[in-house]
Amino acid sequence: MINWLANPERFSSVARPVRPWLGAVAAALLVWGLALSFLSPEDYQQGDTVRIMYIHVPAAWMAMAVYGIMGVASFFGLIFRHALADAAAKAIAPIGAVFTALALLTGSLWGKPMWGTWWQWDGRMTSVLVLFLFYIGYIALHASIEDEQRAAKSTAILALVGLINLPVIKFSVEWWNSLHQGASIFVKGGPTIEASMRWPLYVMGLAYLFLMLWLFLIRLDSEILNRKYRALRARLALN
C-alpha cells in the first residue's frame, strides 16, 4: 500500500479529491469546537482566560505531531529513498513551525493573566521554544542547499538526529528547571480537567488535526508540482 502510494503521481491523484473534504471537515470542526469553547463554563480560578487553552493546547499537540510525521517521513526518505517521503518532510516543516509558533504565542498570552508574566522559563515552554528553533533550522537548511536530493538527505539526517536528541534536550531543560525551583509548579498538573472542558478540547484537537492534514496535502501537492516543473526546466537545458 505504502509502496503503491509512494509514486507521487498516483498519490496526487488519490489525494486531490480527498482534499476539499478534509478542508470542509476542518472548518466544521473548528466552528463546532470554537462554539463549545465559548459555551463551556469558566474556570473557577482562571475565569474566562481558560478559553485560551482550547486554541493553545491543540497547537502544542500539532507541533509534536508534525515533528513526529517529519521524523517518519525523513526516515523513509533516507532509508528507502522515496521521493514522496522527501517531499512530505519538506512540505510539512513550515506547518509544524507555524503550529509551534502558535503554541508559544498563545502560551505567552495565557501566561500573562495566569502567572503575571509573558514568558516563564519553565521546562515545557523552553523545550517548545527549542522545538521552534529546530523547525527554523530545518527550513533554513533546506532552503540553503540547492541540489534537491542533497537537501532532502541533509535535512532528513537533521530531522532524525533531532528526533533522537530533542527528548534529551527536553530532559536537560527539565533538569535545569528543577535546579532553579521557580514559580512554574503553579501550572503543572492543576485540577484534573473536567468533562465540560475536556469536550471542547477534544473537538478543537480534531479540528486542528484536520486543518493540519488539509494544509499538508495542499503543500505536498504543490511541492510535487514544483518538482515536476523543475524537472521540465532542467530538461529544457538539454535541447
Add this chain to the structure above:
Amino acid sequence: MVMELQVEGLALRKGYNLLISNLYFALKPGEGMSLTGENGVGKTTLLRTLAGFSAPFAGRIAFVENGAQLESEDVRARNIHVLGHHDALSPSRTVAQELAFQAKFLGGEPAAAIAALRLETLLDLETRYLSAGQKRRLSCARLLMAKRELWLLDEPMAPLDADHRALLARLMQAHLAEGGMLIAAVHDPLPFQTRDLRLTRPTREQQEAAIGV
C-alpha cells in the same frame, strides 16, 4: 589476484538530468580505456560513480576477483586510485608532508615515486607555490606509491607539458604492462593503444522514461 570490472546497464543521473544510460562494458587486467565525449556528457560523473563516490541511478558496477564479487567499500580502499581534475592537495602543507601523509594513509613508500616523477627539488615547498603541472605530478605520486589495480583518471594530461605528458604516458603503460587497468577521461587521445568508449547523450525517449518527478 586478478580483478575485473564489469559494468552492466549503468545509468547515471545528475540533478534532474539523465547523463548516461544503458552502458555496458567490461575491463580486464592490462586493459586501458579512453573515455571521450563532449563536455557535460558525464565523463567525470562516470569516473566518480565507478570509484563509488556516488551511487548509480540504475544498473550495476561489479568488481570481480577470482570469480567472487568484491565489496565496493573494500574495492575503494584497496583496488582503486582516483585522480580528479582538481589536484587533491592542501595548499599550506609541503610536498614532503603531503607525500608522507598519503604514503601512511594509502600505503606504500614515497622514495621511488619521488624519483620517477622528478619531485626531489620540490619537497620543501608548500603546495600552494607549485605550478599546475607540478601539482599534477605530485598528485600522480600516489598512483605509484600505493599499488592498486584500477586507475580512474580525469583529464590526467591537461596541465602537463610535452615532456611530462610523455613521462605520465610511460607510467601508464608500465601500469598496464604490470596487469593494471585504467580508465581515463580525455579530450586528446592517449599516446598509446587503448580501447575507446565514446559517451553520448541519452535520447529524448530515454530521458522521458527515466525522469519522473
Add this chain to the structure above:
Amino acid sequence: MSRVTPSLTQAAFALLKRDLGLSLTRSGGPLLAIGFYLTLMAMIPLSLGPDQAVLSRIAAGLTWLCLALSSLLSLERLFERDYEDAMFDVLRLGPLPLGLIALLKCLSQWLGTGVILSLLTPVVMIILGAPVDMSLMALTSALLGSLSFALIGGMGAALSLGTRKGGVLMALLVLPFYVPPVIFGAGLMQAMQTQSSPWQALAFLGAYALFALALTPVAMGAALRSALN
C-alpha cells in the same frame, strides 16, 4: 601487482596528525578561538558592570556560553577546506569509513582548540569571580563539554557543507543541540557554589559526550556522503 594496504590504526593516526597540524597552523589556528573567547569574556563585565557580587553569581553560566560560542566559531570550516581542495577524494580511498574520518577531524579540532579553551576556562571563571577551588571541576567539565561541542558542531559543519552560508546556518542548526551541555555545565558550577553535589551534573555531561560520540559519526558520515558525491 602487490598491494600494500595500511592498517586502520596507522591511517587513523596519520590523519589525526595531519589534521592536528593543520588546525594548529592554518589561519592563526587556535589563536583565533582563544582571542574570541577572551574578548567575549572581557565584554561581560563591561556590559554588566564590574560588581563582583553580580559577576560571581553569573560567572559560570557566562563562561559556558562563551565556551559554546568560541567552539562553534572555529568549527565552521572543519570540512570546508578539504572539500574545496578535493582532499576528500584522497581520504575516501583510504581504509577509514567516512564517519570515522569525520570523527577524527572533530577530535583533532577538539585537541587543537577545545582543549586549549578548556584550559583557559578555570582562569576565565576566576577572573569573573568564581572561587578558585572550583578550578579542577571547571576544567574537567569544560573538557567534556567542548568534546560534545566539537562533535555536534562537526555534524552541523557536515550538514551545511558547501552551502556558502556556513557560519550563521551552522549556528542555527547546532545551538539547540548545545543546550544540554550548557545546562549541565553551568548547572554543575552552580551546584558547587551552593555546596551541593556536582556529580550528577558531571555524569550527565559525560553521558552527553558519549551520546554525541556514538551518534554524530553516523550522521556526519551520511551527511558527507551526500555532500561529496
